[in-house]
Amino acid sequence: MTSTRIEGxxxxxxxxxxxxxxxxxxxxxxxxxxxxVRNEVLELSTIVDNVRREIRxxxxxxxxxxxxxxxxxxxxxxxxxxxxxxxxxxxxxxGLEAFTAHLPEDRHDDYLALLARIYESCSFHDLxxxxxxxxxxTLKEIERRLGVLLRTYGADVAADGEERERDPLLNGxxxxxxxxxxEEIDALLE
Amino acid sequence: MRETGAGHGxxxxxxxxxxxxxxxxxxxxxxxxYRTMLRIIRSLLRQLGYTNVDExxxxxxxxxxxxxxxxxxxxxxxxxxxxxxxxxxxxxxADPDLKDIPFIMVTAEGKRENVLxxxxxxxxxxIVKPFNAETLRQxxxxxxx
Numbered sequence: 001m002t003s004t005r006i007e008g009x010x011x012x013x014x015x016x017x018x019x020x021x022x023x024x025x026x027x028x029x030x031x032x033x034x035x036x037v038r039n040e041v042l043e044l045s046t047i048v049d050n051v052r053r054e055i056r057x058x059x060x061x062x063x064x065x066x067x068x069x070x071x072x073x074x075x076x077x078x079x080x081x082x083x084x085x086x087x088x089x090x091x092x093x094x095g096l097e098a099f100t101a102h103l104p105e106d107r108h109d110d111y112l113a114l115l116a117r118i119y120e121s122c123s124f125h126d127l128x129x130x131x132x133x134x135x136x137x138t139l140k141e142i143e144r145r146l147g148v149l150l151r152t153y154g155a156d157v158a159a160d161g162e163e164r165e166r167d168p169l170l171n172g173x174x175x176x177x178x179x180x181x182x183e184e185i186d187a188l189l190e
Numbered sequence: 191m192r193e194t195g196a197g198h199g200x201x202x203x204x205x206x207x208x209x210x211x212x213x214x215x216x217x218x219x220x221x222x223x224y225r226t227m228l229r230i231i232r233s234l235l236r237q238l239g240y241t242n243v244d245e246x247x248x249x250x251x252x253x254x255x256x257x258x259x260x261x262x263x264x265x266x267x268x269x270x271x272x273x274x275x276x277x278x279x280x281x282x283x284a285d286p287d288l289k290d291i292p293f294i295m296v297t298a299e300g301k302r303e304n305v306l307x308x309x310x311x312x313x314x315x316x317i318v319k320p321f322n323a324e325t326l327r328q329x330x331x332x333x334x335x
Contacts, residue, residue: 086226087226090233097233116322117323123226123227124320125224126230127298127319130269169304170268171299172269172298173300173319174300179300185300185318186316188316189315
């Protein structure tokens with residue numbers, strides 16, 4: 001059988017040689033790529049090991065059981081102290097109210113107005129307590145997320161339970177520059 | 191603002207021809223989980239002449255008290271456990287014996303969503319903390335007529 005060669009077409013040997021060159025080129029490229037990937041993975045592994053070492057260096061148990069707990073205890077003490085002081089002030093005011101009867105009648109309103117100012121101001125305990133409660137919740141959330149991070153990197157930290165779903169209508173007192181006025185509230189009720 | 195009509199059943203103090211604001215013996219229930227705030231509101235009400243005041247420290251305690259005595263006004267905080275002020279308001283408005291009792295929310299929750307949620311639930315008036323004695327007087331007199 002005679003084969004018909006198309007004029008100008010490469011020979012079998014040429015095609016074979018080209019294919020062999022292509023394969024060698026691909027092998028070189030794949031080798032270079034896998035070396036790069038291997039190096040990147042090694043680098044990542046080093047980074048992860050460093051992070052793990054740093055996180056272990058945080059001494060998770062110490063953070064959780066000493067520092068955060070101490071912060072919570074201090075905040076509890078602040079709230080209790082504020083409550084005690086507020087009750088003392090209110091006791092004194094109620095005692096002062098009893099003196100109203102001994103004042104000239106035309107002084108009663110001014111006197112009671114001053115006492116009312118003190119009663120109003122005593123709401124500091126309620127508002128401070130609510131702000132402190134927000135701080136405590138933030139600390140608990142930090143503690144929880146820290147626990148998740150530590151467990152991810154292999155630290156032996158007990159689970160803190162699921163993140164509680166937050167009621168979007170419970171935000172506590174607003175920051176002073178964000179707090180609405182009573183007039184703004186009244187307008188919403190119209 | 192919700193209009194409160196004449197009460198029916200034991201839940202609402204009887205309303206005569208005089209405005210309830212003039213009835214200084216009107217039974218008032220104040221609800222707050224901070225005892226200092228209960229004392230403050232009680233003291234300010236006393237200065238306004240209202241001395242028949244009872245207290246509860248959360249919504250569920252308040253509901254129990256509401257079923258035992260006819261109150262003419264409820265003044266409640268919002269953020270309380272186990273039952274919040276909003277839940278108390280909804281429970282009051284859902285109860286045929288209690289639904290007409292004027293209800294003032296006194297709370298640090300001042301966001302628009304909060305006010306609208308309370309309005310939707312049937313609040314009579316809304317005071318944002320910190321408040322002063324004059325604001326309390328105005329809001330109490332506004333709901334009692």
